[in-house]
Every structure is written in C-alpha cells, then in structure tokens.
Amino acid sequence: MSTVATTDPVLTPRQSTGISLRGRLQDALPKIVLAPSFVITIIFVYGFIVWTAYLSFTNSKTFPSYALTGPRAYQRLWRWTFESDPPSSWYTSITNMAIFGFLYVGICLALGLFLAILLDQKIRGESVLRPIFLYPMALSFIVTGVAWKWFLDPGLGLEQTLHHFGWTSFHFDWIKNKDFVIYTVVIAGVWQASGFVMAMFLAGLRGIDGEIMKAAQIDGASPFQLYRRIVIPLLRPIFLSAFIVLAHMAIKSYDLVVALTSGGPGGSAWLPSNFMYEYTFKRNEMAVGSASAIIMLMTISAIIVPYLYSELKEKAR
Template sequence: MDLTMTPVANASTAPPRHCRICDLASAWMPKIVLAPTFVCALLFIYGYIAWTAVLSFTPSRLMPRYEWAGLAQYEALFANERWWLALKNLAIFGGLFIVICMAVGLLLAVLLDQKVRAEGFIRSIYLYPMALSFIVTGTAWKWILNPEFGVEKVLHDWGFAGVKFDWIIDPDFSIYTVVIAGVWQSSGFVMALFLAGLRGIDDSIIKAAQVDGASLPTIYRRIIIPSLRPVFFSSFMILAHIAIKSFDLVMALTNGGPGFSSDLPATFMYTYAFTRNQIGLGASSAMVMLMIVVAVIVPFMVSELRSARRG
C-alpha cells in the first residue's frame, strides 16, 4: 500500500493563532486597569478644583448659586482681617516649620550616620511620630501644653513656681505651639530622607578628602551637604505642602484659637464655607491657597529641572 507523506509544518515556526489577541490584551490591559483611577482623579480632584473656581465667582452662601458675581468674593476675602491674620500665621508657621524640620532632620541624620549603637532602635523612635495622624499629635500636645496639667503644672510641682508656659492660651504665642507639634511629628521623616541621601554618597570621595587632610566638619560642609541638594529640594516640597494645607493639626490643638489667633488659610476656608455658610468666600480662599502652592512650588521645580539639565 503506497502511503504518501504530507509535509507537516514545524510547530516551533508556526505562529500561534491567538498571538494577535494576546498582543492587543497586553497593550490595552494596563490602560483598562488604570482607567478607573484616572477617571476618579480627573473627576474628584481636577473636577472639584474647577467647580471650586466657578463657585468663587458666584454669590453662593448656604447653597451654590450659579450667578456671575465677578471678583466680589475675592474683594471681600482680602478685606477680611481674619484672612490676613491667617496668611500671617501661615508665614510664621510655614517658615519655622520648614526651617526647623530640615535643620533637626539633617542633624539627626548626621548623628545616625556615625554608625552609632542601636541605630535601628533610635531611628524607629525618631520615625514613630510620623506614624501618628495629625489629629492624635494635636490632641497629645494639647494635653502636654495645657497649663493646668501639662508641662507648666509638672514644673510647678517640681518647685519651679516662677516658670510660665501657657502659650496655648496666649493669643500672641498660640501659633508657635502649632510649630512645636508639627516639628515633633515631621522632623523624623525628614531625618529618614537625609539619612538615605547620606548613605547614597560615594565613600571614595570622603576617603579622598580625608587623605588630603580635610577635617570631618569640613567634609560635611564642603562635600556631603552640597551633595544633598536633591534631598533638600524633596524635603522642602513635602514640608511646604504640609504647611500650606495644615488643617487637622490646628483644629485638634488650638481649634484656631484663642479667638482666631492661630487660624491658618485651611481653617479659615473650612470655617467660612461650612460653618458660616459662605461657600463663595470659602471657595475664593481655597483658590488663593492653590495659587500659593503654585507660587511656592513651581519656581523651585523649574529651578531644579534647569539645574538637572545643566548637570
């Protein structure tokens, strides 16, 4: 019986039938997975920013009213003495908060970089406050700074009857209590950033400087700290963002008081938009806060990008 053999195509060279479907699936799957997140961000972040901008140009009070009011809300905002006090407090709180956090964080990072004993334990202690919410931090420091049973009471019980530390109830010093609580919570996080930057510096540069006779302070001042410029930039961005949007820390610690002496723009916006039923005024203050964020952060970002390109 004559059997003719028909050539069979090599299975390894024959293209699979479903390869085109697989290619389409692999190309579209990331887009499909990310689409809900993208849509939610577009709607609930940028959509509400746009809506807030619209409300800032309307006479809205208890409920939104979509009638054009021009710049009336912004004029009322900048004629409000409480708003100017909130901006002043933001300058005090933001400036001290950023500078002290970066100074303390850098100092702690330099100390830990000396390979001290129990470094992991000490680092965990410094980082622990960052694990707490600002509500918890504000409540704890409200107890600590309370003159009736806080630091002042403890010092009086120890015999220091002349010591007075009642900043939390003093309108002239209440904003500084917010600085104390904010620095306590955030300086450990800045320390972690600086410590990571220090551990990323090439040891050969330091050893070469030591061979040339440079002292340790000189090495840190001339070589190590200038090398941490990206860390300084990142720390500034994070701390500035925290300072400008600070709300829960102030509400838990001082509730904006005494009176409204420790008000910040975020607490001002909340008070007028949700408790005084002036949505339009609250929206205008929110838009000014957004402009402050842009005015602070964008120039630093542009400067950093230019430096990176030149480097």
C-alpha cells in the same frame, strides 16, 4: 549530502485570530485597570478644582449660585488683608501661615540634618534611635494635636507637673495666649515631621561615595569643612525634596490646628485651611471660602510646579 527543509507551522485562521485577540487584550489590560482610577481622579480632583474656581467668581452663600459676579470674593479677601483692623481672620491666617511655614520648614530641615549626621557617625544604638525618631510620623495629626494639647495645657501638662515638683514660678501658657499660640503648632509639627526629614537626609548621607570623603580628609579638610563644602552641597536634591514635602504639609495643615488649639483664642491660630473651612461650612460664605481655597492651590502650585519642571528638565538631559 541530504538537506532537511524547515518550514514554519501553518496557523489556521482560528488560531491566528486567537493569538491576535490575546495580544490585543494584553495591550489593553493596563488601560482597562487604570481607567476607573483615571476617571475618578479627573472628576473628583480636577473636576472639583474647576468647580471651586467657578464658585469663587460667584456670590454663593449657603448653597452654590452659578451666576458669575466677578472677582468680588478675592477683592474682599485682599481688602481684609491690607486693612489695619480687618473684619475677619484672613489677615491672621496668612500671617500665621508665614510664621508657621518659615519656622516649621526651617527647623525641620535643620533638626533633621543634625539628627541624620548624628546617626551617620555609626553610634551605638542607631537601630533603636531610628524608629524612635521616625515614630511620630506614623501618628495622625489628630493624635499629635491631642497629645501636645494635654502636654502644653497649663492645668494638666508640663506647667502643672513642674509645679508639683516645687518649681511654682514656672509658667508656660502659650496654648492659651493668642500672641504665642501659633508657636505651639510649630512645636507639635516639628516634633512629628523632623524624624521623617532625618530619614531622608540619612539615606542621602549613606549614598555619598566614601572615597570623596577620604580624599578630602587626606587633603586636610576639618570635619566642619567636610560637611560645609562637600556633604551639604551633595545633599542639595534631598534638601529640595524635603522642602517640597514640608511646604506642602504646612500649607494644607488643618487637623493639627483644630486638635491642638481648636483654632486658638478668637481664631488666633487659624491657618488658611481653617479659614476656608470656617467660611465655607459655618459662616455660609461659600464664594469667599472657595476663593481662599484657590489661593491655597496657587500657593502650592507655585512651589511644586517649578520643582517638577526642574526634575523633568534634568531627566531630559
């Protein structure tokens, strides 16, 4: 019996060098592609965050001043917050943020869950209703603000239309009323975002194991008990994700307020983002504007960081 000896092909030094170079290029290619984006992000996101934080501890006015003066800008903001008659709109801004954030997030979650449960009943026309509910999210806040501004204008929109139909006693002037103008921002914001929340909840509902639902129904659970004890607890991750997205959108809302109310009568519809822009670029108080921007960043971080921590902790298990 003869045996055939097998030997590996012998590579020349040039071939070995070529394979080694090709392997190094393949390993380095992702880093080369991502390097420009990484550098741009470091400079124009985190670099400017650090720069803004630095300016908040200076006495910058129209132009940056790099001499540190301590937390005077923050002291001015918080003094304006707790005074009964603050000399600025910071008190109004944070009050509006509390009203807008609570109603915007709460109503979007409740309405989105209701619409998702409704569509999950396999109703006729679901394929038509889904894009109708989702369509507002495709619009920019500028378009949403302008459209609702026309609709809510007493001399042009809903009120004038109902007057033409004979209901002359109907009045809806919230958009011109400083005490109610923030609620028009809530209406427009909920109209735009509730469809997106509905899509998130609908995806969560479609992912629930049907066997669990059938077992509960066999045990005699009513529809209300089914959703309260089984479905809604299983949707907890969706609730958390939707809350994070909505809270982030609420805190950084600016263009919706400007397009819808132009800030409201006397700045009565201002949010912290509007305050920051006004004081930085119009009132030449760059340090105060920077301080308000850092407070907004800390607020967003207080929401997002615990969420990221819980997600990373869950993955580590």
